[in-house]
Amino acid sequence: MVKNIETAKKYCLITLLEKNLLRSHQAPIVLCKKNKSAKFTTKHLANSNHSLGIMLPNAPLHHLLFTNNKLNALVMTSGNKSNEPICIDDSTYKKIGNIADFFLTNNRPIHNRLDDSIVFHNPLSNKKTFVRKSRGYTPEPIKIFNKQSGSSILALGAELKNSICITRGNKAYVSQYLGDMDNLEAINFQKEAINKFSKFLTVSPSIIACDLHPNYATTQLANEIVSQNSKITKVSIQHHHAHIASVMAENKLRKPLIGFAFDGTGYGQDGAIWGGECFYFDGKKFLRKAHFDYFDLPSGDDASKNIWKVGLSLLHKAGVKDIPKHLKVFPYKTILEMIEKGQCQKSSSVGRIFDAVAAITGLQLTSSYEAHAAMALEAIALDIKPQKGYNFIFKKNDDKILINIDQSIREIVKDFFNKTPTSIISAKFHLMIAQIVVDMFKKLSIELKTKTVIFSGGVFQNKVLLELLKTKLEPLGANYYTNEFVPTNDGGISLGQAWLAGNFK
Amino acid sequence: MCLAIPAKILNITGLSADANFGGAKRKIRLDLLPSAKVNDYVLIHAGFAISKISQEEAQTTENILKEMIDNETN
Numbered sequence: 417m418v419k420n421i422e423t424a425k426k427y428c429l430i431t432l433l434e435k436n437l438l439r440s441h442q443a444p445i446v447l448c449k450k451n452k453s454a455k456f457t458t459k460h461l462a463n464s465n466h467s468l469g470i471m472l473p474n475a476p477l478h479h480l481l482f483t484n485n486k487l488n489a490l491v492m493t494s495g496n497k498s499n500e501p502i503c504i505d506d507s508t509y510k511k512i513g514n515i516a517d518f519f520l521t522n523n524r525p526i527h528n529r530l531d532d533s534i535v536f537h538n539p540l541s542n543k544k545t546f547v548r549k550s551r552g553y554t555p556e557p558i559k560i561f562n563k564q565s566g567s568s569i570l571a572l573g574a575e576l577k578n579s580i581c582i583t584r585g586n587k588a589y590v591s592q593y594l595g596d597m598d599n600l601e602a603i604n605f606q607k608e609a610i611n612k613f614s615k616f617l618t619v620s621p622s623i624i625a626c627d628l629h630p631n632y633a634t635t636q637l638a639n640e641i642v643s644q645n646s647k648i649t650k651v652s653i654q655h656h657h658a659h660i661a662s663v664m665a666e667n668k669l670r671k672p673l674i675g676f677a678f679d680g681t682g683y684g685q686d687g688a689i690w691g692g693e694c695f696y697f698d699g700k701k702f703l704r705k706a707h708f709d710y711f712d713l714p715s716g717d718d719a720s721k722n723i724w725k726v727g728l729s730l731l732h733k734a735g736v737k738d739i740p741k742h743l744k745v746f747p748y749k750t751i752l753e754m755i756e757k758g759q760c761q762k763s764s765s766v767g768r769i770f771d772a773v774a775a776i777t778g779l780q781l782t783s784s785y786e787a788h789a790a791m792a793l794e795a796i797a798l799d800i801k802p803q804k805g806y807n808f809i810f811k812k813n814d815d816k817i818l819i820n821i822d823q824s825i826r827e828i829v830k831d832f833f834n835k836t837p838t839s840i841i842s843a844k845f846h847l848m849i850a851q852i853v854v855d856m857f858k859k860l861s862i863e864l865k866t867k868t869v870i871f872s873g874g875v876f877q878n879k880v881l882l883e884l885l886k887t888k889l890e891p892l893g894a895n896y897y898t899n900e901f902v903p904t905n906d907g908g909i910s911l912g913q914a915w916l917a918g919n920f921k
Numbered sequence: 922m923c924l925a926i927p928a929k930i931l932n933i934t935g936l937s938a939d940a941n942f943g944g945a946k947r948k949i950r951l952d953l954l955p956s957a958k959v960n961d962y963v964l965i966h967a968g969f970a971i972s973k974i975s976q977e978e979a980q981t982t983e984n985i986l987k988e989m990i991d992n993e994t995n
Binding site: 479 | 953968971
């Protein structure tokens with residue numbers, strides 16, 4: 417939190433849109449590019465990121481803190497253990513007692529937990545995009561159906577960055593960010609949110625939408641609700657369909673279109689971990705037209721933290737025998753054996769591909785949170801404009817197209833051994849991903865006779881990628897959409913689930 | 922999200938005051954509005970008085986809030 421805009425400009429480069437967002441009554445956290453010449457004393461602040469999360473004082477106490485002291489900036493974080501909901505009473509402070517020197521509390525009890533919202537200036541849409549939608553922006557209704565509906569839908573959202581969505585009549589109400597559903601506190605918080613929301617809207621949902629994954633906490637909650645009430649029906653929605661559908665809901669699009677869903681993870685209809693998907697919506701259903709060629713994902717979810725495993729996997733797939741030394745400090749032979757024995761789940765996740773490139777180049781070998789390494793890769797590619805990206809091919813496989821990047825992995829390794837700066841490798845990699853999207857769009861828009869295209873999923877928060885797409889898509893006359901009302905990461909899944917459940921199931 | 926809601930100042934001690942929020946009495950701070958006087962109607966945000974309002978404005982807002990609460994409990 418900084419004292420005012422002038423102070424913000426000392427630390428960051430602020431666009432006009434960013435300035436307006438900072439000063440809006442919602443006063444969210446705005447991700448702004450670091451001013452490289454700023455005299456920052458600490459490299460511990462968002463070290464591997466190109467941006468800082470900046471906010472202005474938004475409550476009277478904040479104003480007093482800055483007025484009465486010679487303070488320019490305060491580093492703030494929310495009062496909770498990583499991934500858990502905000503602590504709302506003094507007893508829970510004991511949990512997090514060791515994370516700060518002082519705690520600022522209040523004598524007003526907390527009735528409704530809200531994190532600060534996080535937004536950024538999206539270069540593709542040239543509008544604000546939510547990374548996290550919460551304080552100041554929720555609950556906010558959006559009209560998503562053309563007709564008033566008698567039934568109410570409760571969509572339970574994704575497993576990570578969860579939000580729920582309840583529909584009433586022709587409108588959808590999306591909750592605030594509820595966190596990751598991998599801990600008991602968050603699950604209870606979600607149940608609390610469902611109760612509060614249902615009461616607030618005076619509805620009793622008769623349809624529950626949830627993810628396809630059989631073991632998610634949200635799926636289990638859906639099963640629990642249905643078993644307790646035979647009048648409620650459950651609808652399962654594929655994760656990446658929900659991403660595309662969230663943009664369709666925002667814009668009430670029901671016509672044929674092309675949808676790109678790129679993210680870290682989502683349970684696929686074939687049991688694989690999807691994340692690099694290209695669909696055709698034919699007016700009634702989604703057809704999977706293309707995806708990144710499957711690679712092995714050793715240890716499933718763990719691979720999003722121990723990303724060196726995915727690095728090894730892509731090297732193996734590309735037939736690279738010369739493994740960079742920094743990957744050999746890990747039990748690499750065990751992982752390669754697992755892969756060779758076919759013991760791993762298959763994945764097409766672009767998020768994991770980013771992680772793999774970060775690991776192969778040695779930029780980062782483990783991640784402490786989802787997309788940690790991918791963001792580091794993004795940060796170093798900023799402002800680098802290579803002539804050409806790495807090579808890829810489209811391979812036809814029955815009714816689908818497989819995007820094969822094996823050649824690019826071999827080229828990346830070659831560049832690495834030639835001591836090419838990682839920033840250049842990253843920039844060429846980003847350029848390749850953008851080119852893949854553009855070439856696939858060109859190909860499919862001819863075949864399917866539509867230029868309407870949707871981009872959704874956490875990878876489409878990558879500013880380098882978004883800037884490249886903007887430049888390349890404009891001359892093609894593409895009619896493109898991305899998320900605006902809800903985040904393009906998993907925070908937007910519940911809206912997509914609700915829309916699909918209400919329209920097509 | 923924190924809304925600013927109207928209240929009437931009942932008594933003042935330094936920069937602290939008691940205020941009446943449509944029947945409920947709460948302690949508030951006057952650091953941002955030191956000119957506030959007893960019987961003034963003010964807007965309170967997160968425990969602090971941020972501006973003065975007329976009695977009419979205060980009553981209108983209070984009526985709307987009461988209507989919302991009545992609807993919720995029905």
